Each structure stands twice: as structure tokens, then as C-alpha cells.
Amino acid sequence: MEPKNLVIVMADEHAGRYTRYGGHPIVQTPNMDRLAGRGTAFTDAYCTSPICMPARAAFVTGRYPHDTGYVCNATPYDGRIPGWPNTLAEAGIPVTSIGKLHYRDETVDSGFDETILPMHAADGTGDVFGAIRQSAPLPVRYGVRQVAEQVGTGESNYTEYDRSILRATLRWLRETAPTLDQPWVLFVSFVCPHFPLTAPEEFAALYDPQTLDLPKACRPEDWPAHPWYDAFRAAYITDTFFDDDLRRRATASYFGLVSFIDSLLGQVIDAIDASDFGPDTRIIYTSDHGDNLGVRGLWQKSNFYQESAHIPLIAAGPDVPVGATRRTPVSLVDFYPTVLNATGLTGPDSSVNDDARSLFAIAAEPDQADRVVFGEYHAAGAVNGVYMLRRGPWKYIHFANMDPQLYNLEADPEEMRDLASDPAFAPILADFRSELEARLDPEGVDARIKAAQLEIVNRHGGVEAILSRGSMGATPPPGAGAARLRSGL
Numbered sequence: 090m091e092p093k094n095l096v097i098v099m100a101d102e103h104a105g106r107y108t109r110y111g112g113h114p115i116v117q118t119p120n121m122d123r124l125a126g127r128g129t130a131f132t133d134a135y136c137t138s139p140i141c142m143p144a145r146a147a148f149v150t151g152r153y154p155h156d157t158g159y160v161c162n163a164t165p166y167d168g169r170i171p172g173w174p175n176t177l178a179e180a181g182i183p184v185t186s187i188g189k190l191h192y193r194d195e196t197v198d199s200g201f202d203e204t205i206l207p208m209h210a211a212d213g214t215g216d217v218f219g220a221i222r223q224s225a226p227l228p229v230r231y232g233v234r235q236v237a238e239q240v241g242t243g244e245s246n247y248t249e250y251d252r253s254i255l256r257a258t259l260r261w262l263r264e265t266a267p268t269l270d271q272p273w274v275l276f277v278s279f280v281c282p283h284f285p286l287t288a289p290e291e292f293a294a295l296y297d298p299q300t301l302d303l304p305k306a307c308r309p310e311d312w313p314a315h316p317w318y319d320a321f322r323a324a325y326i327t328d329t330f331f332d333d334d335l336r337r338r339a340t341a342s343y344f345g346l347v348s349f350i351d352s353l354l355g356q357v358i359d360a361i362d363a364s365d366f367g368p369d370t371r372i373i374y375t376s377d378h379g380d381n382l383g384v385r386g387l388w389q390k391s392n393f394y395q396e397s398a399h400i401p402l403i404a405a406g407p408d409v410p411v412g413a414t415r416r417t418p419v420s421l422v423d424f425y426p427t428v429l430n431a432t433g434l435t436g437p438d439s440s441v442n443d444d445a446r447s448l449f450a451i452a453a454e455p456d457q458a459d460r461v462v463f464g465e466y467h468a469a470g471a472v473n474g475v476y477m478l479r480r481g482p483w484k485y486i487h488f489a490n491m492d493p494q495l496y497n498l499e500a501d502p503e504e505m506r507d508l509a510s511d512p513a514f515a516p517i518l519a520d521f522r523s524e525l526e527a528r529l530d531p532e533g534v535d536a537r538i539k540a541a542q543l544e545i546v547n548r549h550g551g552v553e554a555i556l557s558r559g560s561m562g563a564t565p566p567p568g569a570g571a572a573r574l575r576s577g578l
Contacts, residue, residue: 090449092272092433093407094370097424098357099148099276100350101141101189102283102390104379105134105399107347117295117348120355121403124374128405129413129452133462135479136378137421139390139397140468141564142166142215144377144421145191149173149199151425151442154465155534161468162216163545165193165209173428174200174274182432183269187261188254188278191564201276205257208250208280211564217549218560219469220542227324227472228552232560236388237330239285240339242293248349250566251279255353262360272369272432279353281346282380284389284563288345292352296344298337304383305503307336312385313507317488318392320472327388336383343382371406371431373448377421391470393477393486394504398464402448410452417451418462418479424448458482463528467538474535478521485521489535493518 105111109118110125111132137147138154146159149172154160157170166172177184178200186201189208221228239245258277266273306312307328322328331339354374361367381387381396390397402419405411422445429435430447444463451457464477473489482499495509495518508514525531549555 090408090430090433090447093431094266094272094366095274095373095428095431096357096361096370097274097276097373097375097428098354099278100282100374100376100401101278101280102378102380103347103350103376103401104382104396105376105401106395107344108401110403111401115296115301116344118351120351120358121374121401124354124358124372124405125403126412128372128403128409128411129415131402131404131415131417131419131448131451133416133418133479134375134400134402135398135418135420135462135464135477136376136400137464138466138468139378139392139464140466141191141377142210143468148377148421148424151422151445153422153442153463154467155529155538158541160538161219161542162210163214163220163542165191165213165215166197167193168198172200173425174276176200176429176434177274177432178202180432180434182271182434183273184276185261185265185273186276186278187257188251189280190278205261206250206254206567208564208566211561214549215564216469216561217545217555218558220545221552221555222467222471223539223543223546225320225472227320227470228556228560229323230325230469230560232562233325233327233388234330235562236284236286236327237335237339239287240335240342241287242290242342242345243287244289245285245287246566246569247280247283247285247563248287248289248346251281251350251353254279255356258357259360262357262364266364266366274428274432277357279350280566281350282343286339286342286346288342289349292345292348293342295348296341298334298341301337301340303333303336304340306385306505307383309386313494315488315492315494317472317475317491318385318387321391321470322386324470325388325391328383328386331383340382343380369407371404371409371449373402373404373427375402375421376400391466391468393464393466393475393484395498395502398477404448404452408453409449413452415452416456416458417454418458418460419448419451420462420464423451461524467535467542474531474538476525476531478525480521483517483521485518485525487522487525487531489532493522495521
């Protein structure tokens with residue numbers, strides 16, 4: 090692949106199903122649609138861990154959370170393990186980030202030549218509350234009531250931050266990019282549609298809440314019977330603050346925020362198209378993870394249902410198939426070889442992770458539906474570690490020391506029928522269990538990570554001290570303070 094400029098645009102909490110090009114009948118995403126029309130859409134793309142810091146660390150390092158130790162929002166990326174920006178910098182390739190990074194702080198050796206308007210972990214530590222996972226019941230996160238309280242129309246500090254990211258991006262494309270005499274990489278990272286679910290008027294007006302369906306399986310009697318989710322909902326009590334009217338309004342606001350991000354992406358695309366370097370620039374759009382949006386009584390992310398783990402991913406530009414779709418499963422760890430491949434540093438399969446491959450190489454090949462992608466979750470609300478394997482039509486979800494789940498996504502795309510307890514599927518279940526154990530010891534990794542998180546908890550004064558400080562809401566953008574609600578409220 091000939092070296093070209095590369096722009097990666099990442100959203101936060103954008104679930105892959107909420108795109109018009111992906112088949113959603115309501116959400117309006119005209120700019121994502123046109124990007125997909127001139128490039129390749131990956132229909133089966135997944136986050137590596139469905140929460141911000143581990144997902145973004147895997148994205149930049151190309152390695153899995155259990156391998157790096159970046160496992161939860163109390164273990165922000167600290168530069169200890171070099172990522173693809175470091176590799177680019179060592180090779181003298183210009184590489185810049187604008188917007189959310191969610192690293193420890195600005196002193197981290199991120200590899201970027203410049204980090205513009207970076208968002209990092211609150212107080213340099215992040216969500217220590219979420220590292221309290223050593224025993225059940227998990228502490229209740231009363232702060233999640235903010236998700237319900239902030240549903241509405243208007244501007245939030247997140248939409249304002251995203252507008253500033255856009256302005257800085259357009260300025261960089263206009264003033265800096267033309268001065269570079271070699272291929273460069275630009276990472277643009279927005280924070281919407283991450284809550285607060287407050288959508289700007291122009292985009293909120295696109296969706297009438299009263300015309301929207303309620304989230305599927307939003308009644309307790311329809312929730313899947315599984316102790317892991319029971320423990321999660323007992324800690325994340327978000328759904329208790331919602332009634333049906335608010336569920337519909339929250340859905341409309343989220344859709345509005347998706348269209349808001351689509352508009353920002355469109356302005357980035359337009360600026361590239363209007364430039365002299367446009368024909369020599371590849372663009373990728375994706376998200377760090379999805380959002381449950383009230384489905385099964387769950388909100389935000391933190392599990393491996395499609396709403397939470399499946400993400401949008403589109404690539405376009407020179408040498409990328411036009412108007413194509415790829416069913417080959419891919420994940421965020423694939424970005425490491427993708428960036429190196431796009432800039433001419435390596436071939437399509439060079440990576441620090443044997444699983445990872447260049448997205449551009451995958452786009453150029455026929456579908457490989459049997460490719461396996463792996464994910465794991467060891468963060469807030471998880472009484473035990475969770476592991477996912479996706480291969481062909483099957484999704485296997487393994488809960489440490491608990492019964493697994495098994496779904497056939499071709500026959501049951503809404504994941505309403507867990508097949509794990511059906512004896513007819515025992516051979517498939519056993520095959521996936523063997524494949525997972527060939528990668529790691531799921532129960533052993535769970536115990537090791539909980540022990541490391543206990544050390545973090547103790548370094549911050551212990552459980553009672555952390556509980557007295559309260560759980561935090563969304564990470565504040567630059568210049569804003571972290572909002573916390575005390576656990577006893």
C-alpha cells in the first residue's frame with residue numbers, strides 16, 4: 090500500500106447499529122453514509138473492551154487489556170507500552186491528536202507530536218470507584234442518576250467541547266497540513282454521543298420522542314436471567330430513574346447526538362475534499378464502544394451485547410474498495426497494523442499482536458467470516474471478568490466462575506435467545522471454551538486483575554475512603570471539574 094495521509098475520526102459511545110448506512114430506519118447519518126459509499130464499511134466491528142480507557146489503550150497499543158494492564162477506568166494509559174504514535178514518531182512521520190485521549194495526563198509520552206485540546210483522566214486517576222470489584226455486592230453508583238437528569242435539548246459541556254475540537258481540526262487541516270512535505274496522521278477524537286444525553290436543538294428536532302419505540306426488553310420480566318447482569322444492575326441503578334416517557338426522550342436525544350457527530354464528521358470530510366491533499370488522504374471513522382440505550386434495562390456500555398460492543402467502522406480513500414462492505418470481524422486492536430500499513434512502515438500483517446491485521450488489507454480481501462475477534466471486560470459493575478469471542482454467526486460470552494452465553498447472530502441478531510443451556514449446542518460451547526482457554530486462563534486472569542485493582546483501591550485510601558468521596562459521572566472536558574455524587578445519597 091502506497092503511503093498516504095491518514096485521518097482517524099473516533100466518536101465515543103456510538104453503537105454500530107445506529108447508522109443509516111448500516112440499516113437503521115430512523116437515525117440520520119448522511120455523512121457517514123457518503124463515506125461508506127465511497128469506501129468500505131466493516132459490518133462486524135467490535136471494541137476490545139466496552140469502556141473508554143481500556144478500549145482506547147487497546148486501540149493505540151494493538152494489545153489486549155489483560156496483556157497490558159490497562160483494564161478499567163482506574164488504569165489510564167501511561168505510555169509505559171508504546172503505541173502506534175510512538176512508532177510513527179520514531180520514523181519521523183508527523184502525527185497529531187485533537188480531542189479526547191483519556192490517558193493519565195498530559196505528561197504521558199503518547200508519541201504524538203502535538204496533543205491539541207486533550208481530555209485525560211479526571212485528577213490523573215480516573216474512576217477508582219470502579220476498581221472496587223473484589224466481592225459482591227458491588228457498591229451502588231448513585232451518580233448514574235445524572236444520565237436520566239441530563240436528558241434534554243440544548244448544549245452541554247460535551248457538545249461545546251466537540252465544537253471546539255472541530256474548530257481546531259479545521260484549523261489544523263487549513264494551516265498545518267499544507268506545510269507538511271510527507272504523509273502524516275491526524276487522530277480526531279470527539280466525545281459525543283456519550284452522555285449527557287443533551288442534543289443541540291438543530292439535531293434534536295430531527296426526532297420526535299413520541300414516534301419512537303421503547304428499548305427492546307426494557308421490562309424486568311424480559312431481562313435475561315443471569316447473575317452477572319443482576320449484580321451489574323444492582324450497582325448501576327440507572328434504569329430505576331427512567332419511565333417510558335424519559336426512555337423515549339433519551340432515545341431521541343441519543344439519536345440527535347449521533348446526527349450531531351455525523352455533522353461534525355461531514356465538515357471534516359468537506360475540508361479534506363476541498364484541500365490539495367484530499368486525493369492523497371485516507372479517512373477512517375469509528376467509535377471506542379457502543380451504548381445500551383435502555384435495552385434490557387442497561388444504559389451506557391460495559392457488556393458484550395451488540396448495543397454495547399459493536400461499533401461503526403468505515404474506511405475510505407486511495408486503494409480502498411469503493412461502495413464495499415466487509416463481513417470479516419474486526420476490532421480496535423487492528424488499528425495498530427492499519428496505521429503502520431497506511432504510512433508505509435510495515436506490510437499489512439505486522440503488529441505487536443498476532444491477532445491484529447491491517448483494516449486496509451482486510452478490505453482488499455474476500456470476506457473471512459470465520460476470523461475470530463476477542464474482547465474482555467474487567468471494569469466498573471463487573472462482579473467477575475467477562476470475555477467475548479466472535480466467529481462466524483456465533484458470539485460466545487464467558488463469565489468467570491459463572492455460566493456462559495451463546496448467541497447465533499444470523500438467526501437471532503437481536504440476541505434474544507441464549508443457546509448456552511441447550512444440549513444441542515454443547516459441542517459449539519465446548520469448542521469456544523477451548524479456544525478461549527488457549528488464549529488465557531479466564532478465571533486466573535480475573536483473579537489477577539482483581540488483585541491489581543485492590544492495590545489501586547488501597548493506594549487511594551481503601552474502600553471506605555473511596556465510597557465517601559462518591560462515584561464520578563462523565564470525565565470532564567478540559568477546564569471543567571469532575572462531578573461526583575456521594576454513595577450515601
